[in-house]
Amino acid sequence: MKQEETGRGTLYRRRRKPGEIFLLAAVYGAAYFSMFLLLGIIGYIFSRGFRMLSLRFFTSVTSAWRGTVGIGGSLVNTLYIIVLTLAVAVPVGVGAAVYLNEYAQPGILVRSIEFATETLAGIPSVIFGLFGMVLFVDVLGMGYSLLSGAATLALMVLPLIVRNTQRALRTVPEGYRNGALGLGAPKWHLIRTILLPSAMPGILSGLVLAVGRIIGESAALLFTAGSARILPRLGGGFLRNLSVLSRKASESGGTLAVELYLQMQNGEFEAAFGIGCVLILLALVLNIAMRLAGAAGRGT
Template sequence: MRVPPRLEQRFVKVVLWSMTAITVFVLLFIVAYILRRGLPVLSLSFLTENPHEMGRTGGIFSTIVGTLALTAMALAVATPLGVGTAIFLNEYTWESRVTRIIRFGADCLAGIPSIIFGLFGFILFVIKMGFGWSILSGGLTLAFMILPTIIRTSEEALRSVPRSYREVSLSLGSTKWQMVTRVILPSALPGIVTGVILSVGRSIGETAAVIFTAGSALRLPTSLFSSSRTMSVHFYILAREGISMPNAYGTAAVLVLSILLVNIVTYRLMHRFIRKYS
């Protein structure tokens, strides 16, 4: 028997809409669940005190510092490399085998699981180069992980700068580099910043790559060579070893809130940027 198309469509629509509703519900449920149990734990002292007794009491101050230090280290390394790559691909060359290889490399790097980055960072930075478990090892490992994101978003930002900007700049007698630094980069900046912030989110949430390269020391880090525990690692250890559920929820709430903040800022920036050129 053939179902009339209109009837079929009505039926399918109900099914698809309910599946969409379930998906959105599940995703929102996760955030709501964490925030409902975590927000009551949050207080100023939770954010500003160091953890005591392995995190059973006290706050999460040193893990916040650790997270920021690792993220800053990763950005300091990956941003120049990523933006440089994007400038080269977009301004200094044309589509060729070389650019295809570079893009393919970046795509592959983006797909590599974080645990492989962890293994690699452990053997190269921690063992072979002798940095030990440290902010340096962890930051470099994270830098490699976020490099593809920065390359791709910067490239998109550069590509969206109108062609006429380049033509005008060159016709006024600027060199290519003057054109890039004075015209292209300033116009593409919001787009590039978007990519950088997106990578901040990724660094904050990363666990597997960090735990084997930055270690899990709870002390406040004092130098690039100190081992340091990030918020995600702290949360993982608290939850997995059942040290303190309230503190685990509290840490998770801080994590989720910072990720949401990062994403909202990115989204806003991206929209302003897109509006500007369309």
């Protein structure tokens, strides 16, 4: 009897309507097409630019006078921009999401803020660049510097972090909140020990998207951070190196995306593809590092 039921179930599962077969084929086709398209793009970029990757390429700067092509200064500037932007945007974005989701009363104010964040997330980056140039470069007198660029990018990625953190917090089961509050846990203790760790995967996904946008941004940074390729000169003691690194944030600097744009403008396509390889590898490394940090945080 069981064999007959199993056979009927298997036979029934194999009988699919033509419309269902078409939809399944379309879904699987779209998935495989997207995967092969992504792999094709990455493969083409690496096939054109992998030969440029060398120690000299990573440790020198592009100079027509010296006849060198390198990304050392741009790589340092990119890391500066990532760290400075996240240092501003993450506390503000996560804090705003926690307030909107856990403290603010639902109403017109919350809906207005959520509508504003969604609208800001869709504004072209060049608009943020013009705003950052007026506010940070001219009005606040920060000049063309990595700080101005980081402040501008913080405004760009802030809506992304807020919305993703809100969605992550809403996925936490309501029973967690009720149980903790029922046991007498304070609100902040509940948020710090239960809600944020439970929502960490979604928050990290938002941070990964934010880092990807930071790495790939060029238009806004051309208006605020400039395109200098200067590599900081270290050596002479810890305090001196710390002073050099701290002054670097107030100097002009172009990121890898800006350097890629300039190389393409100059017709240096091989160097541009080499920078594209570095951008892909950098995004991959930062993605893995964030996920490992999230896993370590959940473990503790």
